Amino acid sequence: MSLTKRDDAHIWHPLTQHQTASPPLGIVKTLGARLIDQHGKSYIDGIASWYTAMFGHCNPYIIQAMTKQMQTLDFVMFSGFTHAPAIELSEKLVAILPDNQQKIFFNDNGSTAVEAAIKMAIQYYDNKSQKRDTLIAFEDGFHGDTFGAMSASGLSSYNGPFEDFLLKVKRIPTPQKDNLQQVLSALKTILQTNKCAGFIFEPLVQGAAGMKFHTPEGLDALIAICKAHDVVCIADEIMTGFGKTGTNFAVDQLQHKPDIMCLSKALTAGMFPLSITSCTQEIFDGFLSDQVHKGFFHAHTYSAHPVGCAAAIASIELLGSPDILKQQDYIAKAHQVFAAKIQQHPSVKQVRCKGVILAIELAVEMERYGDLRNELYEFFMDRGVALRPLGNTVYVLPPYVISNQELDTIYKAIQQVLAHYNK
Numbered sequence: 001m002s003l004t005k006r007d008d009a010h011i012w013h014p015l016t017q018h019q020t021a022s023p024p025l026g027i028v029k030t031l032g033a034r035l036i037d038q039h040g041k042s043y044i045d046g047i048a049s050w051y052t053a054m055f056g057h058c059n060p061y062i063i064q065a066m067t068k069q070m071q072t073l074d075f076v077m078f079s080g081f082t083h084a085p086a087i088e089l090s091e092k093l094v095a096i097l098p099d100n101q102q103k104i105f106f107n108d109n110g111s112t113a114v115e116a117a118i119k120m121a122i123q124y125y126d127n128k129s130q131k132r133d134t135l136i137a138f139e140d141g142f143h144g145d146t147f148g149a150m151s152a153s154g155l156s157s158y159n160g161p162f163e164d165f166l167l168k169v170k171r172i173p174t175p176q177k178d179n180l181q182q183v184l185s186a187l188k189t190i191l192q193t194n195k196c197a198g199f200i201f202e203p204l205v206q207g208a209a210g211m212k213f214h215t216p217e218g219l220d221a222l223i224a225i226c227k228a229h230d231v232v233c234i235a236d237e238i239m240t241g242f243g244k245t246g247t248n249f250a251v252d253q254l255q256h257k258p259d260i261m262c263l264s265k266a267l268t269a270g271m272f273p274l275s276i277t278s279c280t281q282e283i284f285d286g287f288l289s290d291q292v293h294k295g296f297f298h299a300h301t302y303s304a305h306p307v308g309c310a311a312a313i314a315s316i317e318l319l320g321s322p323d324i325l326k327q328q329d330y331i332a333k334a335h336q337v338f339a340a341k342i343q344q345h346p347s348v349k350q351v352r353c354k355g356v357i358l359a360i361e362l363a364v365e366m367e368r369y370g371d372l373r374n375e376l377y378e379f380f381m382d383r384g385v386a387l388r389p390l391g392n393t394v395y396v397l398p399p400y401v402i403s404n405q406e407l408d409t410i411y412k413a414i415q416q417v418l419a420h421y422n423k
């Protein structure tokens with residue numbers, strides 16, 4: 001029986017309306033920037049499997065590190081015990097994170113990293129006998145699907161049934177060139193009229209919203225105001241982290257550094273579910289007390305899994321290697337050349353790039369083309385390119401190891417899409 005048939009018997013897929021969705025495609029092998037399906041057809045992974053597999057699928061260097069780790073120490077509880085992989089990873093992270101990030105808390109996925117960050121911010125003030133009950137977040141942000149993370153997310157299309165159960169969140173638009181004063185004054189009003197614990201944001205690029213950008217100057221100004229009001233600033237770098245935006249972290253392009261950061265996805269290069277909530281010494285110190293309950297009583301069973309830590313250590317080693325730096329530079333430049341080439345195309349509403357991220361908003365009326373997203377998805381898959389368009393936005397965020405030819409194949413497929421819709 002085919003994988004698709006067996007899948008249908010028992011599997012419930014994420015983000016899927018099973019009554020109408022086309023059956024999922026069985027993938028049998030991955031290698032470098034390639035996915036191979038059950039019929040032997042090869043696809044270029046144009047978004048690195050949700051921006052995780054940045055060093056290529058089945059990267060031998062990472063596999064070797066994980067193999068060695070799982071043969072000596074598979075897993076132990078992380079309360080009461082510690083181990084070298086977690087310690088080495090904490091050292092490696094602190095070395096590349098902004099200077100103010102000093103403490104590393106381990107979780108097992110992006111949403112739980114955000115959940116821990118939000119709980120840290122709330123308890124930080126509670127420990128000082130301050131009840132702060134409000135979070136500030138951007139419109140159209142995405143921070144995950146657990147309750148706290150879902151509350152912070154402004155992309156509300158999936159949150160309907162849960163709206164009455166969410167945390168209190170006040171929203172501001174992202175800062176653009178033409179709206180900074182309005183956004184700043186909206187923030188000030190929120191700060192004056194609410195007891196705010198934290199400001200959570202995806203720095204510089206909102207991924208799930210359709211790879212939307214905002215200005216570093218604007219974000220800097222917002223963080224500065226929050227800091228002046230003693231509000232904890234939380235940078236969700238789960239998408240942007242580890243070299244996507246032209247710097248290791250998007251906040252490297254800011255003057256003001258966040259108090260807390262959330263990392264996952266490329267952290268383990270698609271090899272293992274693991275995530276990090278890092279914070280400043282000051283946040284950590286806010287939990288020190290003679291009273292036990294002022295500690296951070298939050299844990300996931302698989303916290304700091306040694307095999308995941310080994311994958312992350314190997315990934316960070318690759319991140320700093322000359323080969324990867326060269327590839328990041330090459331992809332960023334290739335994106336800019338391609339963007340300039342298609343900018344004036346009648347099917348293009350807007351094209352933007354930042355680092356290895358390229359996003360093209362199509363000038364296509366959604367109504368006219370019905371389910372445009374699915375149509376685009378199929379169009380690319382037919383041409384051996386795996387992308388997941390967000391509405392009318394096609395984006396490319398390839399593994400750093402992608403070859404010139406593979407990147408060209410993606411660009412060619414995009415040009416065919418543009419020609420297809422230019423009628």
Ligand SMILES: *Cc1c(COP(=O)(O)O)cnc(C)c1O
Nearest residue numbers: 109110111142143144207238239
């Ligand atoms: C993917 C993502 C999350 C959620 O991570 P999961 O591992 O899917 O729970 C949170 N924030 C951002 C910015 C993301 O891109």
